[in-house]
Amino acid sequence: MAVSAPRSYVGEARRRVAPKRERIGGIIARLTAEHQDAIIALRFRDPIELLVSVMLSAQTTDVTVNRVTERLFRKYRRPEDYLAVPLKELEADIRPTGTFRQKARNLRGTMRMLLEEYDGAVPERLEDLVRLPGVGRKTANVVAAERGATQGIVVDTHVRRLSQRLGLTREQDPAKIERDLMRLVPRAKWARFPHLLIWHGRRVCDARRPRCEECVLRDLCPSSRV
Ligand code: SF4
Numbered sequence: 001m002a003v004s005a006p007r008s009y010v011g012e013a014r015r016r017v018a019p020k021r022e023r024i025g026g027i028i029a030r031l032t033a034e035h036q037d038a039i040i041a042l043r044f045r046d047p048i049e050l051l052v053s054v055m056l057s058a059q060t061t062d063v064t065v066n067r068v069t070e071r072l073f074r075k076y077r078r079p080e081d082y083l084a085v086p087l088k089e090l091e092a093d094i095r096p097t098g099t100f101r102q103k104a105r106n107l108r109g110t111m112r113m114l115l116e117e118y119d120g121a122v123p124e125r126l127e128d129l130v131r132l133p134g135v136g137r138k139t140a141n142v143v144a145a146e147r148g149a150t151q152g153i154v155v156d157t158h159v160r161r162l163s164q165r166l167g168l169t170r171e172q173d174p175a176k177i178e179r180d181l182m183r184l185v186p187r188a189k190w191a192r193f194p195h196l197l198i199w200h201g202r203r204v205c206d207a208r209r210p211r212c213e214e215c216v217l218r219d220l221c222p223s224s225r226v
Pocket of ligand 1: 213215221225
């Protein structure tokens, strides 16, 4: 007699919802209504400040970055300013954001490249942004999207977790998750979509204790516990 394989919780639950292409419109619409205030939490006034803020935000909170940059941006206004002080001084100025030695080196390398190759301006194309030291695809996507030059979808820890829980991807690797999302999410929503998932992840779909009972997506989510 054949013994059926044990069915995973998610695999079993997935059968209760429609295919992702049929759900994505509803997911976006409900999250848009739910999180109208979902915007980037970093504070910046120009593309250089945007780039620096996003680079500093790795492995720390936006609140910490904003606290540091409030002073930082009064002292460092142009790319040249980051190269005009000793490395130790820059390290001290960004220290609360963590991994400050590496971040300081990357900031200086980035500012040098901006001056040498981009006339001191932040480029808009993703392939140029990812050439900058310490700038990966996630940072590049955030910077491009905030400047209205969206070319991909930001995948951070919240976007990754929610995309998996919502059954929008089976991938683990951020680049592959982004590829899946780019095929699924309408291009006009590429900039907005990650903000919606990030805020929903912070407010409702917590990493350890998702509050499915109060989630507007519970009937569209294969991982819902209610
Ligand atoms: S139903 Fe639960 S697991 Fe699904 S998105 Fe909402 S909070 Fe997260």
